[in-house]
Amino acid sequence: MLRWMEPRIELLWWDGCPSTERALADLRSALREAGVDPASIQLREVTSNEQAERERFPGSPTIRINGRDPFPGDVSIGLSCRIYRTADGRASPTPDPDQLRAAIAREVAA
């Protein structure tokens, strides 16, 4: 019997960056739209550069879906606020909500 598996959703964050709350709210909203329980989000705090290296943490916040970063790119590893780009190219401390919804929809459909 085939059984639908919920994706594993992680939000990695660092407390030197104030964007976690907003990223979490956007992520919860996107998951609800995709029919995934937001309670499944695993929040993981990154607290040191050593841990950042170990986890390949490219800045806060970082979302991983089934272990994959939906926003890969040229990013450096370490304790910093991550730079995302909006659809019109502006810098933003959180992923573009539309891009996030699309990424989650892709993973859920995969």
Place this chain on the structure above:
Amino acid sequence: MIAVATDFELPDTDGRVHRLSDMAARGPVVVVFTCNHCPYALAWQGRLNDAAGEYAPRGVSTVFVNSNDSELYPADSLDAMRARVASERWTAPYLHDETQEVARAYGARTTPDVFVVDNAMRIRYRGAPDEDHDDPAANAQWLREALDDVLSGVELRRPETEPIGCSIKWRP
């Protein structure tokens, strides 16, 4: 209480030294602690550049100051600052606070963290450029209000707001 601004001298990306008291003698000065690697600083940079350019004809000087530890954050090195100035539109000098003494003297916490100093060297505004880093239409409105009030010689409507951004990266 209005705090007295600590005077400073810092070099820009061309090595030219800028002294706060010299600028203040000509009119209000906007001091923006900022950096290269923070999304909040990058999101607000265009609006701050616009305000700097638009208020310069009214006697307002602006300086951007990078105080981050570039050992741990190489994206904030002097070379990286020079590269940004060379490749982007900057309407005001980008100063290097290598020792972090200026950031400490001002109690700067985030990038960006905006201070408006009047010609009597008093800090008249401190905080964020406007209410939303994600909304270009906010147009550095809190900074503009502060400058308008200082230039008009009236009490500031909003002398302080909460600075929002990445923490200043202090040396260990």
